[in-house]
Amino acid sequence: MPGFNFDNYQRNNFLASKGYPIPKATSTGTTIVGCRFDGGVVIAADTRATEGDIVADKNCEKLHRISPTIWCAGAGTAADCEFVTQLMSSTLELHALSTGRKPRVVTCLTLLKQHLFKYQGHVGAYLIVAGVDPTGPRLFSIHAHGSTDVGYYLSLGSGSMAAMAVLETKWKQSLTKDEAMSLCAEAIEAGIWNDLGSGSNVDMCVMEVDKPAVLYRNYRTPNERSIKEKSYKFARGTTAVLKEKIRPVVDAVQFDIFEETIIRDSDKMEIDS
Amino acid sequence: MSDPSSINGGSVVAMVGKDCVAIGCDMRLGMQALTVSNDFPKIFQFNNAFLGLTGLATDVITLSEVFRYKVNLYNLREERKIEPETFANLVSSSLYEKRFGPYFVGPVVAGINSKSGHPYICGFDLIGCINFAKDFVVGGTSSEQLFGMCESLWEPDLEPDDLFETISQALLNAQDRDAMSGWGAIVYIITKDKVVKRLLKTRQD
């Protein structure tokens, strides 16, 4: 983040003082989990994004790739999760390039917590960071204020209690990959059914030592919409139209000028020589 | 009602059809309950991308100019037209730059990629989180009504003419149940090589 722009800050505060408070951004009421297993780590998330009581996106992606072997699941303010993750991705790539080493999860974790702490919780990203690096499989969680946790199994978001209930009852030491995957899916499903902020599908990412990470987009889809009773297609001409204008997609006039400037016509160019 | 994005009113909707996309908006500009203008379109074209902008009118105008400037620079630098996907990322990063002093807008992007021919639509929140959708996206003061309409009326693979009826009926009936939107409507039907712009007959109250 080269830096934020505060041009509108004063205006918006003035508006707030006049009784026009700043509207809420899409805060993803979410269920995300992570779980370690023998030889790797898995993270999972639901796919519902809400704006207040309304579902803004039924199938959004909450699993973000930071590097090919480090992935992160995000809860909290949707935009913050997306951009903080993109920032880490680029910083970590540059770091890997300059050191000539593979990026480590702890490096990512430190970078993230320092960034989030700097913004004192105003960058509202709550993340579960996981991956495999030369030191092995790693699993962490980070809160928006910059605190971090380590664990064999973690959950975050508004559905974290529902998910943790499953994790606490069913988790055991040294799980297999398949066991960890179904445990995580089950934990997310607990959030999907029992937390109103979470819903739709289960996304999952499995990171194994010495293997490329695999993203299972819509690993489970238990909420397919049933077919509607009726089709609501209208007869053509049902809507009353006052005026109609038809033209090519790109305005010809606008691009005539533009296209002229890029003409590379050898005959015309050689007049001077 | 008392937040900056619902002072002036207005709404937009975009939908995907079979090899086509549609985007529509209302025409109202208000100051709280008082209607000031019935000629305030909220859709702007930037090469292959169409941008619907709702929210605080001053920010709608400012941002449309910002994007005109940025897209012109893109054209000069890259010597090519901007595609909807690229434009969506431009909108996203421009909004997130103002994370702690946002523009009060609810943008919607629609268009067809001129290379691949794929229809593309997406929506944003006020700080630039992209909402990729396969079916429809909505924005503005009648977004709840639009969600209800679109969720009921929309079906996959509508031909351009059918898509026009569906998006128009969704928009019209939604804005009739919102005091802050209405007073005319414009709908664009975009296919790979052609844009049809229609002004709809609507209630004038």
Added chain:
Amino acid sequence: MYSEPYIDPASAHAAAAPIEHRFNPYSDNGGTILAIAGSDFAVLAGDTRHTTGYSINSRFQPKVHTLPCDPPILVSANGYSADGDTLVRRLGQRVQWYSYNHNKAISVAACARLIQTMLYGKRFFPYYVHTIVAGLDEEGRGAVYSFDPVGSYEREQCRAGGAAASLIMPFLDNQVNLKNQYDVQTGEPKTAVYLSLDDTIKLVKDAFSSATERHIHVGDHLEIKIITKEGVKVEYFPLKRD
């Protein structure tokens, strides 16, 4: 979730002002209801999810009630369910007393007026509900009455109430009253005709499945009560549970 309170920089350093704590007697239990009147029937439908905040309290808490009178009247009070249940229970008592006092069953129109007085009687501590009544009028036609929390009411062809009312109502305008639709042949605005019971049920099911998709407080089961001259029939359909 995870939202921090907004602190005005101007007042942040001011001396701590006294904080007033208040008891909030109301809460929102979500859910949505919908009624449509036909030529010789009326339907009143509602989902059965009961919520507070992000939690589901019950997946099956029916809220469409049949009043103890003959011919029966359907009523649902959606919003704060404690108020809704209380209103319906007291209404049931009043309706029974009406039959004892007048030796005849209450009509829908009279029942609607009774609800108005009951709601307005609590003008300054209202029942926090959106009330809808459905029945058959004295000519045997379907009748739907809808009320605001303090008793303003109107007879209508159809009405949606509750959490997802704003999602469903424009759909009803369009599909029941054919708003914004023009006849392709004549170019004249289409005029509404009575829907058949079959089409009405289909419309109700689609309205609720759509609302369930986009509203987090709607789901689990759909309960449709249909009132005809034969009496009341109840149907249940599953809705999504996420």
